[in-house]
Amino acid sequence: MPSDWTAGDETAALLQQLIRFNTTNPPGDEKECAEFLVKLFTDAGIESRTYESRPGRAQVYARIKGSGDKRPVMLLAHMDVVGVERDRWSCDPFEGVIRDGYLYGRGAIDDKGMLAANAMAMILLNRAIQTERRTLSRDVVFVATADEEAGGEWGMGWMVKNHPELLDAEFALNEGGRTRVIAGGRRYLAIQSAEKISHGVRLSARGTAGHSAVPLPDNAIFALARATARLADHIEPVHLTPITRSFFAGLAAVWPDAGEASAMRDIASGDTGLVEKAATVLSRTPVFNAVLRAGISPTILEGGIRNNVIPASAGVVLNVRTIPGQPIDDVIARIKSAIADDKIEIEVTGSGEEAPASDADSEMFTALANAARSLDPEITVVPYQSNGVTDSARLRILGINAYGILPFPMEQADEERMHGHDERIPVASLHFGTRLIYETLVAITK
Numbered sequence: 001m002p003s004d005w006t007a008g009d010e011t012a013a014l015l016q017q018l019i020r021f022n023t024t025n026p027p028g029d030e031k032e033c034a035e036f037l038v039k040l041f042t043d044a045g046i047e048s049r050t051y052e053s054r055p056g057r058a059q060v061y062a063r064i065k066g067s068g069d070k071r072p073v074m075l076l077a078h079m080d081v082v083g084v085e086r087d088r089w090s091c092d093p094f095e096g097v098i099r100d101g102y103l104y105g106r107g108a109i110d111d112k113g114m115l116a117a118n119a120m121a122m123i124l125l126n127r128a129i130q131t132e133r134r135t136l137s138r139d140v141v142f143v144a145t146a147d148e149e150a151g152g153e154w155g156m157g158w159m160v161k162n163h164p165e166l167l168d169a170e171f172a173l174n175e176g177g178r179t180r181v182i183a184g185g186r187r188y189l190a191i192q193s194a195e196k197i198s199h200g201v202r203l204s205a206r207g208t209a210g211h212s213a214v215p216l217p218d219n220a221i222f223a224l225a226r227a228t229a230r231l232a233d234h235i236e237p238v239h240l241t242p243i244t245r246s247f248f249a250g251l252a253a254v255w256p257d258a259g260e261a262s263a264m265r266d267i268a269s270g271d272t273g274l275v276e277k278a279a280t281v282l283s284r285t286p287v288f289n290a291v292l293r294a295g296i297s298p299t300i301l302e303g304g305i306r307n308n309v310i311p312a313s314a315g316v317v318l319n320v321r322t323i324p325g326q327p328i329d330d331v332i333a334r335i336k337s338a339i340a341d342d343k344i345e346i347e348v349t350g351s352g353e354e355a356p357a358s359d360a361d362s363e364m365f366t367a368l369a370n371a372a373r374s375l376d377p378e379i380t381v382v383p384y385q386s387n388g389v390t391d392s393a394r395l396r397i398l399g400i401n402a403y404g405i406l407p408f409p410m411e412q413a414d415e416e417r418m419h420g421h422d423e424r425i426p427v428a429s430l431h432f433g434t435r436l437i438y439e440t441l442v443a444i445t446k
Contacts, residue, residue: 176404
């Protein structure tokens with residue numbers, strides 16, 4: 001990447017401004033941030049407006065027109081962020097402090113960094129059109145949504161229901177992947193082409209209520225504890241998809257640990273005799289374990305009203321994430337078998353929609369891969385099935401090939417700060433991320 005390319009500095013300054021809008025969800029309050037982005041685009045000569053889904057909640061829509069020879073391409077990011085524990089931060093989480101080569105702030109990674117890079121890529125593209133008289137083969141659409149962190153009912157979900165015509169695109173670029181720096185300085189770009197489906201599941205135990213002074217053998221909390229302990233020892237079967245095989249096959253070539261690299265090759269081989277042994281090795285790394293099988297995580301305990309009352313019921317909420325093509329009913333059957341207690345009630349309280357995978361051989365995937373390699377000739381590019389849930393699923397259901405990236409090269413330790421304390425992003429990575437998106441746009445609009 002040319003050392004004199006300075007647009008990343010503009011991205012860093014823009015990201016600081018975006019972080020200073022406290023869009024913690026709930027309540028979100030993204031409207032002020034949305035209006036700031038509309039002014040930014042308007043001042044740059046880009047057509048833009050807001051769409052308010054409810055008071056205080058807004059989306060941003062901007063468009064650079066092309067010839068229309070090809071269908072549009074969309075840049076997508078969300079404005080809302082998760083909450084913070086201010087006393088656990090070393091700086092104000094809504095100030096955008098730059099310190100020791102890092103930019104700190106809630107949303108720096110998820111997702112205001114992408115929001116800033118997308119906005120800068122739009123501005124850079126418009127500048128090129130004006131100064132170089134460049135023409136585009138397709139429109140470029142920018143969408144910034146509200147409410148993604150709470151499921152998107154007032155964000156992308158609202159847009160799909162109320163303004164689907166604005167979402168007409170052949171390709172979309174969103175969050176959801178990663179640009180990871182691993183041991184030895186090796187790097188890989190994982191382009192999210194599919195994602196798991198999130199389900200809410202509740203386990204409920206019932207027993208006799210009474211005074212705590214008289215212990216009862218059918219105490220609901222004890223029954224729930226036994227069921228949860230059995231579930232802790234349960235391991236879901238390996239469920240591979242073509243994207244997962246391609247992911248591990250690509251990583252094997254650059255992975256620094258020889259034993260894990262060998263296991264990656266075995267997973268990708270499709271040889272059933274090798275897969276289980278290889279999965280045992282890779283499952284020691286939690287993020288790889290989550291890629292290989294359905295995930296079951298207890299998240300909320302329910303039960304009890306007072307210290308001296310034995311409750312009549314107790315429950316635990318599970319977040320279950322299935323792999324595309326894997327029925328939730330099959331996972332529930334295995335949960336029931338693992339618990340081995342017919343008195344424990346199991347209820348699916350809600351499920352996300354399953355979306356088809358995006359084409360890993362498309363023009364957009366190729367443009368992303370080529371742009372990454374032009375900036376970093378040694379980078380490895382792989383398709384990726386993410387464990388997280390993004391707005392891309394709704395776009396894929398509409399027939400859009402959506403791809404997720406985290407375009408900023410960083411180590412796992414920094415990426416793990418996302419949703420945590422002292423969330424931060426390397427300032428230098430903003431140069432790479434902005435350039436990656438911009439160069440991809442240039443290629444896909446030729």
